[in-house]
Amino acid sequence: MRAFTLDDLSKIMRQAGGGASELNAESASISFDDLGYDSLAVLEIAARIQEDFTVRLSDDIVERLATPNDAVSVVNELLAGGAR
Amino acid sequence: MSARAAITGMGILAPNGIGNEAYWRATLTGRCGIAEITRFDASGYPSRLAGVINDFDPASYVPSRLIAQTDLWSQFALAATAMALDDAGVDPASVPEFTLGVVTASSSAGNEFGQREIQKLWSRGPQFVGAYQSIAWFYAASTGQISIRHGARGACCVLVSEQASGLDALGQARRAIRSEAQVVVSGGTEAPLSPYALVCQLASGQLSDSADPERCFLPFDASARGHVPGEGGAILIVEDAAAAAARGARIYAEILGYAAGFDPWPGSAHSPSLARTISVALADAGITPRDVDVVFADAAAVPALDRSEAAAIETVFGPHAVPVTAPKTMVGRLYAGGAPLDVAAAVLAIRDGVIPPTSGVGELADGCRIDLVRGVTRPARLRTALVIARGFGGFNAALLVRAAD
Numbered sequence: 001m002r003a004f005t006l007d008d009l010s011k012i013m014r015q016a017g018g019g020a021s022e023l024n025a026e027s028a029s030i031s032f033d034d035l036g037y038d039s040l041a042v043l044e045i046a047a048r049i050q051e052d053f054t055v056r057l058s059d060d061i062v063e064r065l066a067t068p069n070d071a072v073s074v075v076n077e078l079l080a081g082g083a084r
Numbered sequence: 085m086s087a088r089a090a091i092t093g094m095g096i097l098a099p100n101g102i103g104n105e106a107y108w109r110a111t112l113t114g115r116c117g118i119a120e121i122t123r124f125d126a127s128g129y130p131s132r133l134a135g136v137i138n139d140f141d142p143a144s145y146v147p148s149r150l151i152a153q154t155d156l157w158s159q160f161a162l163a164a165t166a167m168a169l170d171d172a173g174v175d176p177a178s179v180p181e182f183t184l185g186v187v188t189a190s191s192s193a194g195n196e197f198g199q200r201e202i203q204k205l206w207s208r209g210p211q212f213v214g215a216y217q218s219i220a221w222f223y224a225a226s227t228g229q230i231s232i233r234h235g236a237r238g239a240c241c242v243l244v245s246e247q248a249s250g251l252d253a254l255g256q257a258r259r260a261i262r263s264e265a266q267v268v269v270s271g272g273t274e275a276p277l278s279p280y281a282l283v284c285q286l287a288s289g290q291l292s293d294s295a296d297p298e299r300c301f302l303p304f305d306a307s308a309r310g311h312v313p314g315e316g317g318a319i320l321i322v323e324d325a326a327a328a329a330a331r332g333a334r335i336y337a338e339i340l341g342y343a344a345g346f347d348p349w350p351g352s353a354h355s356p357s358l359a360r361t362i363s364v365a366l367a368d369a370g371i372t373p374r375d376v377d378v379v380f381a382d383a384a385a386v387p388a389l390d391r392s393e394a395a396a397i398e399t400v401f402g403p404h405a406v407p408v409t410a411p412k413t414m415v416g417r418l419y420a421g422g423a424p425l426d427v428a429a430a431v432l433a434i435r436d437g438v439i440p441p442t443s444g445v446g447e448l449a450d451g452c453r454i455d456l457v458r459g460v461t462r463p464a465r466l467r468t469a470l471v472i473a474r475g476f477g478g479f480n481a482a483l484l485v486r487a488a489d
Contacts, residue, residue: 017149036149043215044152051212 004053004075009045009068012052013037016044028068035068045071055079089258089339090328090488093172093321094428095164097273099135099314099415104171107425108432110414112461114443117415118297118312123196123277131291133300134277135314135416153216154229155194156315157275160421161226162233164319165269169234172321173333174267176234185239185265186231187257188319189249189272191419191475194221195281202280230269238265246475247382248344250317250423251483255342257322266324271424273317285313288476290386298444301417303383303410304390304452305445311385314412317421318428335488336431340468341369347478358396358480362470365482366400373401376484377466378439380426382474383410384417387449393472394452403453407462411440423473427485430469434487438463 010023017037027035032042046062049055049071055078065071094104099117101107110117117135126132137160142151145163154162169176176184198221204212219225224242231240239260243252250272257270276285285291292310294300302308328335345361348354366373379401382393397408411429412418418425433439439462448456468486 014148015152017152040153040215040219047212047214056211 004072004079006068006072009071012045012048016048017041023068028072031066032068049075053079086262088325089261089322090325090335091320091337091339091431091485092323092328092333092335093168093170093174094336094431095167095171095319096425096428097137097140097160097164097316097318098425099137099316102137102140103167104428104432111411111429111440112438114441114460115414116297116443117314118300121277124279126282129282129286130293131282131286131312133292133294133297133312135312135316135418136277137316150229150233153220154225155197155220155275157194157273158220158226158229160273160275160316161188161319162229164271164273164317165230165234168269168319168321172323174321176236179267181235181237183238183264183266184234184236185257185260185268186227186236187239187253187260187268187270188227188230188242189253189420189424190223190226190242190244191246191249191274192276192281192284193223194225195275196278197221199278199280226273234269236269239263239268245479245481246477247417247419247422248473248475248479248481249420250427251342251471251473251481252344254320254322254339254424254427254483255344255481258339258342261322261324266327268322269319270322271317271319272420273319274419274421275315276313276419277315282313290384292385301385301413302445303381303385303413303442304394304448304454304456306447306449308385308387308390308449312416314416314418316425317418318424320424320427337434337485337487339483340486341365341371341484342482343368344481347480356392356396358393358472358474359399361480362396362400362472362482365470365484369484371468371484376401376406376468376470377464378430378433378469379406379408380430380469380471381408381410382472383412384474389474390449391451393474394454398453404455406455407439407457407464408454409439409457410442413443413445423471423481426471426473427483430471430485434466434469434485437466439466
């Protein structure tokens with residue numbers, strides 16, 4: 001399975017919440033909340049990641065996804081088979 | 085002295101016209117908006133016709149972030165709200181937030197969205213159900229989204245009584261105006277064309293199985309054989325009349341009277357309640373039957389229901405005593421959007437002094453002793469209109485609008 005990239009996340013964020021421009025290094029470290037994605041939007045993003053990348057994001061894990069960078073690193077750890 | 089409720093803006097989305105004037109021009113010329121359902125493949129269904137809104141692009145009216153989390157029904161409502169606020173000349177940001185309310189009607193709510201997520205639930209598992217299912221399918225979703233988008237923190241709720249909901253919502257909006265609200269976004273919309281939604285409607289036994297768009301929905305006709313569903317509706321801006329006048333608003337009409345009733349169950353010794361509901365609405369308005377210039381009928385096109393409605397009108401007004409019409413023959417029954425659209429049509433009829441026709445209807449059924457305006461428009465001096473709406477299961481409501489003085 002290939003790695004989960006910021007581009008992948010960016011596309012999912014657009015589908016889940018609409019609007020957002022491309023993520024870059026700077027915006028990837030801004031909280032989802034400040035980027036305009038509320039808790040429901042983050043749940044929706046997580047649901048789509050699970051669907052597209054065959055990975056399970058438990059509620060605990062989703063709660064800890066504060067920024068796009070968090071999401072990318074957590075998903076890649078899970079894809080590599082690591083626990084968190 | 086109770087505050088008076090004025091209609092100052094309208095946003096219409098109808099199968100035969102998007103926008104107030106487009107709908108009205110189409111309706112006055114008898115243009116039919118009924119066609120084969122195309123939102124899904126309905127070829128296997130006994131009823132395949134509906135009032136369909138082509139050329140509605142949600143992205144033209146609604147930010148993409150909201151499109152992801154709403155059903156088409158709420159997208160209709162958001163679009164119609166924007167149109168209505170513009171028509172009223174109301175900037176929501178300038179209305180104190182706790183005096184701005186949203187009271188919409190709903191009947192089957194987020195059908196397509198809900199069906200999609202339920203299909204995922206049962207075919208793939210709960211983890212594949214999207215998070216927005218929680219806020220997209222339920223009856224108050226449109227009220228909620230409108231309230232959030234426009235900062236409305238005043239009286240907000242939803243009324244759910246099938247086709248009667250629209251009048252119940254406007255009646256409730258007037259209550260809110262008499263309480264603390266200064267401006268209320270009201271009316272309602274419907275998006276009833278998904279496989280699941282259509283199957284539910286088929287179960288009522290009231291859908292027409294005709295294949296002719298011009299003759300499938302014939303209320304009060306000797307050949308009446310049910311209705312067709314339609315999508316869309318109307319959002320109306322209801323304001324405190326004194327405040328509206330003070331800001332120089334154009335006032336279409338006042339909501340003069342309103343009443344709601346409920347029929348006894350089939351086989352009961354009690355009489356159906358529509359005549360009484362109409363009488364209570366007239367008393368609420370402080371007028372007599374003679375003061376009513378036109379009636380916009382519920383028009384179920386089910387023979388027993390047609391006779392029942394005609395009998396109620398005759399009981400209150402006398403036989404053939406007041407013009408009756410049902411322009412919904414051109415668009416179908418829009419459920420939560422139906423009565424608000426009828427009220428909008430009544431308001432435009434009053435404005436222009438012309439009664440829109442009931443299209444397609446020929447010979448009236450026995451027992452329907454009403455003066456039904458058929459074929460073409462009828463010019464008339466109109467000041468006061470009665471709108472009737474009945475919801476499946478026994479709901480009924482009556483609402484009176486009168487021209488601004």
